[in-house]
Amino acid sequence: MTRPPLRVGNASGFYGDRFDALREMLTGGGLDILTGDYLAELTMLILGRDRLKDPARGYARTFLRQLEECLGLARERGVRIVANAGGLNPAGLADAVRELAGRLGVPARVAHVEGDDLGARFPGALTAHAYLGGAGIAACLNAGADVVVTGRVTDAALVTGPAAAHFGWRDDAYDRLAGAVVAGHVLECGTQATGGNYAFFAEHDPAALRRPGFPLAEIHEDGSAVITKHPGTGGFVDVGTVTAQLLYETSGARYAGPDVTARLDTAVLTADGPDRVRITGVRGEAPPPTLKVGLNRLGGHRNEVVFVLTGLDIEAKAALVRAQIGDALDRAGSRPADVRWELARTDRADAATEETASALLRLVVRDADADAVGRALSGAAIELALGSYPGFHVTAPPGKGAPYGVFEAAYVDRATVEHVAVLPGGERTPVTTAADTRVL
Incomplete structure (x- = not known):
């Protein structure tokens, strides 16, 4: 039986993005999942310094303030929230969300993903975190979570996890996962997909760019997707904006990640009506045997x-x-x-x-x-x-003067990284995919 498309929105492209975006996305139209990307290399450094001052910190506190306004609204509208705002302390943020939900009287089931912290392997680093995939998020959603917070996962994992859970994709459904990775990559930087920071902005109505709306993706069971935005919001979505974001921070045809290696050279972008761009044809290959670690x-x-x-x-x-x-x-x-x-x-x-x-x-x-x-x-x-x-x-x-940070990347055998989903009831579930155990 074919499942209906999954509508996934984005409400944050970085720690400090538009505060009202969470409410705007919840009230602007229908959604199934609302994601928030709060982490970048610099953000991890900032959170690391926060944790030095107070071990109970290390997560994006703005997210909690946004939830204080919007957790009840999300519950009313049946929208589940997935965010990497947990940063260096996803368990601490999950506890804080539970406390907030209790104080607000909102019956929210909260789960989190951990296992990315590899500080013990890199003792000279302030932070050392592996980029995990979306399988832990999928496990949390399959267990009924209303809110899932993670530490360092890939930005696209915020979309691949919900898509895999919704459609029941196997972890070797590489073409479908690759389509979700592409959709997630387009969404991850928020309004960059709707005209923000767009090289050809001058060809469009300047009034439309005063306050671009945040993007969303309608993901289909075959891995194809339509990138769009809520009706009446600012900005614009066309083949140009989606192409620009698709190529953002990529360095070749193969876009490797922990879930799948997406072949960007197979993606076909076509206009699908006003502010709608359809992405089809994305092919996927097995993910690499290593995970990237941000130091x-x-x-x-x-x-x-x-x-x-x-x-x-x-x-x-x-x-x-x-x-x-x-x-x-x-x-x-x-x-x-x-x-x-x-x-x-x-x-x-x-x-x-x-x-x-x-x-x-x-x-x-x-x-x-x-x-x-x-x-x-x-x-x-x-x-x-x-x-x-x-x-x-x-x-x-x-x-x-002030301290400054240095970012470096390392790689570790993915089979040595313990990817754990901590479910709403507190059960700790190790997450293992075929890629974690295959012999090359």
Whole structure:
């Protein structure tokens, strides 16, 4: 028996995206699943620093505030919510959602997915998380979860998991899973699929782009999908916007992930009416035997000063301040390990205003020692105020510097990663797919 299409919406493309999007998607039209993508490499670093301050943190707290407004609404409309807002602490977020549901009097069944945290294998990293697939999400939904929160899964897993659960796909249904991966990849960045950040935006009505609506996908049992948005919302969906997002952050025809390797060169995009684009023909291959692991570590400390150079002799002014800062740091005995200068010639000849007559000289320093990029640098810059180039000033007072992070990728044998679905009743269910056990 053919199952009806699954309508999957997106309400977040990053941690800090439009707060009202969850409500907009729930009230704008019919949905079965509403997803939220809150994680990126930088987000994992931010959450890692949050966890250093408080081990009970490490998840996207904005998601909880959105649920406080919308959990009852989702329940009323029969929409299940799947989000990777759990970040470094999906169990903690699941507990917080249960507490919220109890306080609101909403009978929500909450589950979560874990197993992505590989910190024990990478002791030098602030965060170390494998990119899991959608099978754990599917297990949670099949167990009746109304809300599923995860840690680090692939962005597309937020769609492949619900699709596999809805249609009962086997884990080797590679063509169908690949179609869901493509749909998930189009949805994952929110309004980038509906005209946001679109190179050819000028060819469209500017009014439509003031507040683009968030996208949704109608996924069919054969893995095909239609990308669209709720009626009456801003933005636009056409073959161009979908193509642009489909190619976003991809590097070849084979788009490898933990669920399937999607062949992007087989996807066929066709217009299917106003604000509707149909994706068909996507072929899939077995996923790779390894899982990608995102590693964040603290690289040291960073500081920045931007000098404003106005009027004549811009190059000479830049040379003077560079020499002066270098001398001051040498005298202080605290020259940072990495010193970079960049002159941006934003100035114009015969400019009408001081701002348009000015160039920007940016100094960025990095060092493992916070003191080397802190007071020594800020003092050297400020002490030049009356003894440097004419018109000396900076865009902002130099501060004490801040830690910065470094992202790296590693790969591990997927069979060594324990992918676990923690069901609404608390049962811990290991998730194993054919790809986890095959011999190559």
